[in-house]
Amino acid sequence: MFTKPSNIVGLLFILIISCVTVLAFQGLIGFSQNGADLALLQDSYFHSILLFSIKQALLSALLSTLLAWPIARAIYYYPNIYFKQTFLSLSLLCFVLPTLVLITGFVSLLGLSGFITPFLPEQWSLYGLQGILLAHVYMNLPFAVRAMHQQLQNIPDSSWILARQLKFSRWQRFCMIEIPSLSANLGLIFGFISILCFNSFAVVLALGGGPQSTTLEVAIYQALKYDFNIPEALTLAWSQFAIAGIFFVLLYRSNSVPWLSKDSTQKLWIPSIGKTTKGIYLLIYTGTFVFMLMPLIALLPGVLAANYSIDLIVDVLQALSLTLVLGALSAVFAMLMAYCIMLPIRSAAQHRQLQLQNLLQWLANHTLIAPAMVLCVGLYILFLPLIDLDQLGIIFVLILNTLLILPFAIQQIRARVLQYDSDYALLYQSLKLTFGQKISIEWGYIKPVMLSTFALVLLIAMGDVAIFSIFGNNNLQTLPWLIYQYAGSYRIHEASFASAILLLVYFLILLKIERAKHHA
Amino acid sequence: MLDIQQLHIQLGDNQLRYQQQISSGDIVTLQGVSGVGKSSLLLCIAGFIQPVSGQICWAGKPISSLPIEQRPVAMLFQENNLFEHISVLKNVRLGTANIDDSQIFAAAKELQIAEQMQKMPQQLSGGQRQRVGLLRTLLRPEPLILLDEPFAELDNQTRTIAANWVNKVARAQHKTVLLVTHQMEDVDILADRNWLLS
Numbered sequence: 001m002f003t004k005p006s007n008i009v010g011l012l013f014i015l016i017i018s019c020v021t022v023l024a025f026q027g028l029i030g031f032s033q034n035g036a037d038l039a040l041l042q043d044s045y046f047h048s049i050l051l052f053s054i055k056q057a058l059l060s061a062l063l064s065t066l067l068a069w070p071i072a073r074a075i076y077y078y079p080n081i082y083f084k085q086t087f088l089s090l091s092l093l094c095f096v097l098p099t100l101v102l103i104t105g106f107v108s109l110l111g112l113s114g115f116i117t118p119f120l121p122e123q124w125s126l127y128g129l130q131g132i133l134l135a136h137v138y139m140n141l142p143f144a145v146r147a148m149h150q151q152l153q154n155i156p157d158s159s160w161i162l163a164r165q166l167k168f169s170r171w172q173r174f175c176m177i178e179i180p181s182l183s184a185n186l187g188l189i190f191g192f193i194s195i196l197c198f199n200s201f202a203v204v205l206a207l208g209g210g211p212q213s214t215t216l217e218v219a220i221y222q223a224l225k226y227d228f229n230i231p232e233a234l235t236l237a238w239s240q241f242a243i244a245g246i247f248f249v250l251l252y253r254s255n256s257v258p259w260l261s262k263d264s265t266q267k268l269w270i271p272s273i274g275k276t277t278k279g280i281y282l283l284i285y286t287g288t289f290v291f292m293l294m295p296l297i298a299l300l301p302g303v304l305a306a307n308y309s310i311d312l313i314v315d316v317l318q319a320l321s322l323t324l325v326l327g328a329l330s331a332v333f334a335m336l337m338a339y340c341i342m343l344p345i346r347s348a349a350q351h352r353q354l355q356l357q358n359l360l361q362w363l364a365n366h367t368l369i370a371p372a373m374v375l376c377v378g379l380y381i382l383f384l385p386l387i388d389l390d391q392l393g394i395i396f397v398l399i400l401n402t403l404l405i406l407p408f409a410i411q412q413i414r415a416r417v418l419q420y421d422s423d424y425a426l427l428y429q430s431l432k433l434t435f436g437q438k439i440s441i442e443w444g445y446i447k448p449v450m451l452s453t454f455a456l457v458l459l460i461a462m463g464d465v466a467i468f469s470i471f472g473n474n475n476l477q478t479l480p481w482l483i484y485q486y487a488g489s490y491r492i493h494e495a496s497f498a499s500a501i502l503l504l505v506y507f508l509i510l511l512k513i514e515r516a517k518h519h520a
Numbered sequence: 521m522l523d524i525q526q527l528h529i530q531l532g533d534n535q536l537r538y539q540q541q542i543s544s545g546d547i548v549t550l551q552g553v554s555g556v557g558k559s560s561l562l563l564c565i566a567g568f569i570q571p572v573s574g575q576i577c578w579a580g581k582p583i584s585s586l587p588i589e590q591r592p593v594a595m596l597f598q599e600n601n602l603f604e605h606i607s608v609l610k611n612v613r614l615g616t617a618n619i620d621d622s623q624i625f626a627a628a629k630e631l632q633i634a635e636q637m638q639k640m641p642q643q644l645s646g647g648q649r650q651r652v653g654l655l656r657t658l659l660r661p662e663p664l665i666l667l668d669e670p671f672a673e674l675d676n677q678t679r680t681i682a683a684n685w686v687n688k689v690a691r692a693q694h695k696t697v698l699l700v701t702h703q704m705e706d707v708d709i710l711a712d713r714n715w716l717l718s
Contacts, residue, residue, distance in 0.1 A: 423600055426568055429588045430595050431615035431660075441614070444605050
């Protein structure tokens with residue numbers, strides 16, 4: 001498999017991204033010269049942030065996954081429920097929403113002088129574990145809903161027909177059809193959310209309340225920013241890398257056989273539901289809709305109160321243009337890389353080389369678990385004496401953004417291309433198709449997933465603040481960075497206006513892509 | 521000639537062994553109880569299963585070590601013969617670049633599926649899908665044709681039509697056919713020889 005040119009390109013990309021991580025760590029190690037501060041591992045401060053990182057990650061993932069299940073069932077079993085498509089688009093929006101926008105919305109709603117705060121118990125505080133869980137659930141529950149809904153959609157009509165013919169009870173349908181369809185990916189969804197929350201940065205930075213509610217990623221940031229204590233940052237970074245890495249390996253090893261089925265747009269045999277069940281589903285669905293919309297609507301008063309000037313509009317539009325260009329380039333590169341990287345992984349899967357497949361997947365996705373702050377700072381320190389980072393910093397923003405969204409792209413297209421191979425590998429090999437024919441047929445099959453994945457990674461890339469905070473400069477500002485600047489100088493109304501513009505653009509992109517996906 | 525020499529396939533705990541010679545242009549039916557290794561043999565000849573030992577030769581040259589794409593084989597699988605997301609006609613055109621549409625439609629008419637060509641595979645019945653797969657496999661330029669239960673989903677009348685069509689095309693183009701079937705009727709219509717695996 002290592003001799004096929006297409007596989008070599010994929011392996012080369014895996015090597016490049018691995019080298020970037022090694023270089024980043026090398027940058028930090030080389031600068032400090034003393035290496036990691038291992039005594040920290042005995043420190044109670046380290047134990048407390050480690051425990052908190054794991055606790056909040058597992059709780060966030062558990063809540064998101066458990067709550068998503070009834071919602072996914074509601075939209076699956078009640079297919080003509082109102083505004084279903086908008087709901088699904090909004091779900092994606094919540095997942096990719098720039099954290100700053102979300103925090104602004106939550107503070108307006110549930111902060112000290114929030115609209116809802118007077119109706120909450122006196123001891124309520126948005127800061128601390130409950131605030132972090134709320135924000136994590138807000139961002140990840142909709143992702144879990146979409147993923148589970150997709151799994152349910154993959155149940156072939158023939159299964160429901162067979163269930164009817166065999167006179168299955170509701171419980172039997174649940175155990176024999178629904179659970180197997182979800183269980184294949186349930187662990188993956190839970191694990192994916194756990195890793196995202198374990199590495200969560202901006203939410204914990206904004207809503208974490210002191211050392212009691214700090215994660216490893218934020219502790220790394222604090223060690224670098226306030227103390228410039230590189231040995232401590234390295235110890236924390238290695239710990240985070242190791243724990244998230246082990247988690248990730250376990251996740252992929254336990255990944256069971258996917259629920260495969262032929263594509264069918266016909267969904268004529270989904271079991272019908274009674275009036276009471278319909279009512280319950282409506283209630284769950286409407287509640288979720290309101291929960292997702294509230295922080296966004298809470299931005300409106302700020303937008304109305306903003307002091308609009310030509311300067312403000314020009315600044316926002318300029319920042320928006322740069323955001324779109326950087327986001328689009330990163331997304332295109334990430335999609336190309338993800339597709340190429342999947343080629344050797346697919347080849348290993350077809351040859352049943354499970355260990356090789358897992359190793360390649362781990363290497364390809366490792367930027368999901370490598371602390372983003374370490375990658376950025378390590379490369380910054382390494383290249384600072386070699387390159388004019390003021391001039392070329394924007395290129396690093398592009399490269400790092402591409403690498404950090406790459407795991408999302410791989411995660412999204414992986415199941416689809418593996419299913420394609422599982423269904424058709426024998427056929428396309430047997431037909432001896434030309435390269436052009438292979439690509440053209442495969443494109444027809446993966447196009448909807450490629451489009452929605454492109455939208456997803458585009459929006460994630462557009463929301464970046466962390467990378468820009470290190471490599472960006474004030475002459476060229478992205479819109480999220482501009483929002484951060486406004487918020488940092490207490491120009492909250494301007495921040496709300498810029499957030500609303502960013503949200504609007506996000507929503508338009510989502511609508512466009514979802515429409516294209518449905519026509520594909 | 522297809523020459524299967526001391527071929528040994530390991531399938532789980534099962535050891536499968538084959539020895540056979542099939543002359544060029546012959547149609548040989550392959551029969552045996554389920555699990556005896558009929559499909560495995562076809563998959564091995566096509567290159568999807570690697571043998572433990574032994575050799576497969578075609579026209580005097582060993583093909584066992586050739587990649588799938590370079591073997592002189594066109595195969596019809598028991599299932600998954602059509603890409604679900606492209607039309608039936610586009611499916612048939614794959615691997616049949618040597619054939620123009622008029623020939624495809626003429627053959628489709630004989631197999632009574634001409635009206636299905638513009639549809640998507642999921643709009644077809646099992647029998648229609650099977651005939652589409654059969655049509656493409658026989659129209660491909662490869663000299664060695666492997667058919668794994670090609671008539672399993674056809675009614676008696678259509679089965680006879682399809683078997684006669686295979687017989688006619690294979691003889692006219694001097695193709696060598698190895699065909700798995702459970703029906704003696706297929707053996708009667710098609711076979712120069714019946715190979716019974718035990």
